[in-house]
Amino acid sequence: MIVVLVISILAMVAVPAWQYARQRTQARACEANRTKMNDAKAQWMAATGAVPADEPTMADLVPTYIKEIPRCPRNGTYTIGNGNTRVSCSVHGQ
Ligand SMILES: [Zn+2]
8 A cells, every 4th residue: 555655656746747858858849840940941041032021831941951841749830931030839939
């Protein structure tokens, strides 16, 4: 009985810490995706001579500037935006 109690106390401590670590990892992976897309957008603008008001599509960036379409780990939707804005995620923001 005591063993069960100890295990449940350990689980009560470990599970929230694990969930927090998982969320942070997902947020960092999403941030890396957004950075990659911002870089690809800058390369696209330089290569095509686009003005800041121009907005590339995912087809403009993939596969020329990014190998594959990035996926948010929490299924957020990416908004590329134009040259004046940064790529944003519907879950994680900018
Ligand atoms: Zn995201």
